[in-house]
Amino acid sequence: MKVFPQCGVPAIGLSLVISLLLGLAVPSLAAEDKTMTEASPLDSTKTTDNEVDESGAPLKQAPIDLSNTEADEMAQSIVKIYTTAEKNSTLAPWNSDSESMIGTGFVIQGNRILTNAHVVESSTFIELQRDGKPDRYEAEVLAISHEADLALLKVKEESFFKKGKFLEIGELPRVHQEISVYGFPTGGDTLSVTKGIVSRIEYLEYAHSGLASQAIQIDAAINPGNSGGPALAGKKVVGVAMQVAANGEENIGYMIPPSIINHFLKDLEDGRYDGFPEFAVVTQQLVNPALRSKHNLSKEQTGVLVTKVCAGTTSEQYLKTGDIITKVDNEPIENNGTVLFQPSKYIDFNYRVDQHQLNDTLHLDIIRDGKALAVQLPLDRAVTSVYTHDKKPRYFIYGGYVFTPTELSEACQKRKDYDKNEFKDKTENVSIVKVLASSSNVGYHDLAMRIQSINGQTFNDFREFYKLLKQVRTPFITLEDIDGYQVVINRQAAEAEQVELLKRYNMESIQSPDLDDLEAELVKAKL
Known part of the structure; x- marks a missing residue:
């Protein structure tokens, strides 16, 4: 299993961590940003060349007051997160220690802070701080999804929300679209922004859960401390920074897309987190001509072959080994197991399963023994993270x-x-x-x-x-x-x-x- 480094960072010993990372030459974490990185997105003290005095010398202008501008309100809505977490040892489960971590979060509708699950995992104390402000505000975890690597925080002091405004979740960005990633990476205390473009959108493994889901790859530098920070296109959030490339490739980062964010928020509308549904079936691509011929498929018929139906699940009542799944929610499945999600862009068909809430019904079109059938499959079991989270050791x-x-x-x-x-x-x-x-x-x-x-x-x-x-x-x-x-x-x-x-x-x-x-x-x- 590949390990994708997450972008949260311990607050204690940051200089030592940076030194070690540089010594090990891990470019995705240690290399300088090759795109523009600002100390603050609000830095606007430039003079204009066409404003001069009587002698022709440029006039010195006073700094622009941004205290009430929309840009300032946006920046006020992005916060630095300080987490103190319990750290346990597998080999000494009777003992525990504490660890300090730094991450990023942002205000969304309902006076809530959205961030990564791995930023606040096993937390015992959480504080939030706005850019350029000395005050820290105590917060607590309102809800957490380790499967999606997302968490919602609640601030104990309501006065925290008197400044700034909430950030709106936007649509899935397009490949090659320019975005700006905000956060509090190592190397400074102020809010930074890194500009880059969307390189690709794929179905891949999340480091925190070990589960695969839709993710956005970007070429903007994502460094330790960026975890949980928003990526903006225009004025809307189009992703949440979560991890860097598994093999240390330079300037390759990954974000959680709006579809997963919205699924998490909708799930919580009833006050309870249920999770993402499991598709308890194993399938095989139908690219090979001989395999297609064996199952009497015409050139126009595309899909995936069911090779195993998980025993003890509801899927046993609806699907059989040897079924050909041709469509999912009326979307045609290609022979390589992908479906169209943007013009000329394809992704693993399980992406469609992830769009459903637990206990929804998944519509499948199948071919069984040469006959076309429609199946309404109940999604009644949640997928769970490969790893154990937020649990004290039992021994x-x-x-x-x-x-x-x-x-x-x-x-x-x-x-x-x-x-x-x-x-x-x-x-x-x-x-x-x-x-x-x-x-x-x-x-x-x-x-x-x-x-x-x-x-x-x-x-x-x-x-x-x-x-x-x-x-x-x-x-x-x-x-x-x-x-x-x-x-x-x-x-x-x-x-x-x-x-x-x-x-x-x-x-x-x-x-x-x-x-x-x-x-x-x-x-x-x-x-």
Whole structure:
């Protein structure tokens, strides 16, 4: 999986970060802007050549007062975001630290601030500051979409909105259209603007979620701190800066398009975030002539071949392996799996799925066994980020073994494979991520493994594993991985060392708070 660097930046040690980036020669983050970059979009103190005094010398004009102009109001609506976030360690889940980040946001309708999700992820304290103003205003997260890398903030002090105005979301820009990206990148404290053009509009992976969606590529420099800043064409927002190129290419940045922004805002109209619908089907392009001939397709018939329908989903009731999907929402699908979205511009057909809200109906035209059919497919399941966000670590330590859970990715399986899977009800894996050295776990100090069973019994989630371990009454606890590798714990020795381990590793608790109710339940059952 490619890693696309996001453009938020830690506030602490900025000079060190910049030095390291320059030393590593990552041009997309460290290179100077090759397009015009202003200290402030409001800098307007120029004199005119045709205004002279009696001797012919140019007149010195006083700076223009922009305090009440439309340009000033626009600039007042773009804010610098200071985030203090909780930072947790996978290898030491009982411990946490804090991290400071800087990003950009802007005011939209309803006295809300729009920014990137990764700018405010795991936040414990958020402040906003306008360009050139010393005052900071406390804010909090109103809603967040890790799938779209977007977040809405609410400012606690209403007086914040007395200046400036909200920025309006515009239409999807055209390729080669000129835009201006606003933000607070590293290297200064004032609002900057970088001009560039839209290079392309594609369907690609978002770094924050690991999910693919429509994105705008621009040649304007996007640097750390620009995250969440608006891109303007005219007076309207046509994108939100989110990440730079995966391989460090110079002056290639990516923005979240208006279609995704509007989907997020519309989703929240009922006061709840539902997310983006999942298309639980795997398809194949129909470019190859032999493949098309096998399915008896004429030259005029285009589309994609359904190769798998995910078992356990609603899609099983409407689609079958071997179906040819020819249209989505009445838009023809080309043999390479794309649909037209602008004149002469094509994009992955899943773009049309992303335009729908959860529980909408997707209209598909298909060919099944040579016959044309219309299918109304309910979109009743939301797609979720590949990564875990905004969650405190869950852990349990026993005998020095640090156990943590990981959620299972819902892999798409064919029905026959799904029915054979004896672990289809499993929702979490449990792993030993670290071993805190002690006399009872000698020989396993460098161990890391995923646990398949405990004393021969399988489990479906972390809580079930915890109960099974705590209820063992035999002298030994045997943990096995999928290949049969065994970790044997002497129960009496492990329990005798628990208190000492707490002191030695400065732990307040041997387990995360989410397991406290189970512990109380087990203690009560013993009485």
